[in-house]
Amino acid sequence: MAVVREDLPPGRYGRPAAGRSADRGLRIVAAVLGAALLVLIGWFGYHYVVGQSVSGEIIKFKRVSATAVEVHLEVRKDRDATGTCTLRSLAESGAEVGRKDVRFGPGESRIDQIVTVRTTESATSTELLGCTSG
Template structure:
């Protein structure tokens, strides 16, 4: 007997078990992938929409006992909150940290704040801003 006569005709008896399993895996993978994209989008939206105060360090100037930090704060006009700033020495040790409140009714605030340090700071880092 030849091998051609023992082979079943293709497509005559439906899909094989492997083809059905592959199709189910593709469907499950697609559903899980779509759910993951929706979940990431939901978290991203709530992070951006929920963060009512944001800021950035424009410039800073250091001295032996303080760091002057120019902050640009953006917030909802009615939002109140604070931003945390820190300074580190050249060796990486933290030499100062403070919270600065922003309760003005403006939506954009440019402010120079003074962070007192225990020794000469070489950096000014904005750690974050939080709404009350």
């Protein structure tokens, strides 16, 4: 005579009901944390792209002497915004040899100007450190 089993073999057909409810709780927590992360990334992205009322770009620069660099600076901003852009000139060694804050007021939404940065020695590069409003 054959023996008939009434119980299922343990572990063969998935987890018991208690394990499934724990998995569902973990899935809910993971979904909530994932949604919060997406909202946070969206918020930072929006304020990075739209929240900046002033942005600048160096079009070109030219060393005019051993103690001066001319920088072609283009600034885009809201028409009523005021602010400052900071330029820095570097020597071949990487040392900072000149720095200038360029201030602008309200009126135009695009400012395109040539700025002279005085240097303490010959500069090989010039960079825009950033623009701030206010």
